[in-house]
Amino acid sequence: MFLQLSTWPEVEAYLKTSTACLIPIGSTEQHGPNGFIGTDALCPQLLAKGIAEETGCLVAPTLSIGMAQHHLGFAGSITLRPTTLIAVVQDVVNSLARHGFDRFYFLNGHGGNIASVTAAFSEIYAESSLGTADSNRQPLMCKLKNWWDVPSVGAISKRRFGGAEGSHATCSEVSLTYYGWPEHQKRVPLSPEIAPTGPIYDAADYRRRFPDGRIGSNPALASVEAGEELYKAAVKELSADYLGFARSGEQPL
DSSP states (O other): OBGGGSOHHHHHHHHTTOOEEEEEEOOBOOBTTTBOTTHHHHHHHHHHHHHHHHHOOEEOOOBOOOOOGGGTTSTTOBOOOHHHHHHHHHHHHHHHHHTTOOEEEEEEOOGGGHHHHHHHHHHHHHHHHTTOSOTTOOOOEEEEEEGGGSHHHHHHHHHHHGGGOOSBSOHHHHHHHHHHOGGGOOOOOOSSSSOOOOOOOSHHHHHHHSTTSOBSOOGGGOOHHHHHHHHHHHHHHHHHHHHHHHTSOSSOO
16 A cells, blocks of 8 residues: 555555554665666665555655765765754654554665664654653654665575675665666676775765775676565565564554
8 A cells, every 4th residue: 555546534544454654765876887876765665565565554655865965976866964864754754643653664775864764763752752742642663674684685685796796886776676677777887897895975085986886886797587586585574574563562662
C-alpha cells in the first residue's frame, strides 16, 4: 500500500490494522560515471515496493534528498543541511503521528543520512521526554535500517564483487538500480578499474581525491542479474525485520 496512491479513508482503514509505516529515505548525488544520481533513493524505493508486497505495509513517499554536501563538486548533486534533514524527518514523523501512526521504519539508502536521521529521532524522543510534544501524541518508536547492512546482501556482495565492491558507487547499489531500471543501464570505461579509497571532507576535497566520484569500487561489474539476487535477498530479510518492528508489543517501548 502506497500513501501517495491511497485515499484518506483507505489510510484510516489501514490504521485500524496497523500503526506502523515504512519511509524510504535516500539522497540525490553522483554515483560515478555509470551510476544513477538517484541511486540512494531508488534502492530503498524499489525495496520498499517488494516489502509492501510481502507484508502489506504502508509505504510513505520517498525522502529523496539527503545530507550529501560532500558530493556537490559533481553536477546534479543536491543536498540538505544536516539541520534541515533533521527538521524534515521530525515534521514527517509528527505529521503522520497526528493521524495515529506510532512506529516509523526508515529504510535508508545513503550513509550520509545516518547521523542526521539518528539526531532527528533523538529530537522526537526529547519532545516526549521534556513534555513539549502535543498532549494527544502517543509515544513513538523510530528505526533506521540501512538496506546494505542485511547479512545476505553482504554475503552476495562479497561473493560476486569481493574487493571491488567499494564504499561509494558500489557494485551492489548500481546492480540493484540496474535491476529496477534496466533500460537505463550505463556502460562506460572506468580508469582505474578499482577507484582509490580515503577520507571524505568537503566537496572540493572529495573531487580532488576521487575525480570520477567512486570510492574503492569497480561498478563496471554491476549487472541486472546481481541486482535481482540482491533484491530478492534484501526483500526477504527486510520484510521480516519490518514485521518484527511493527509488531513489537501493544505499545512502543
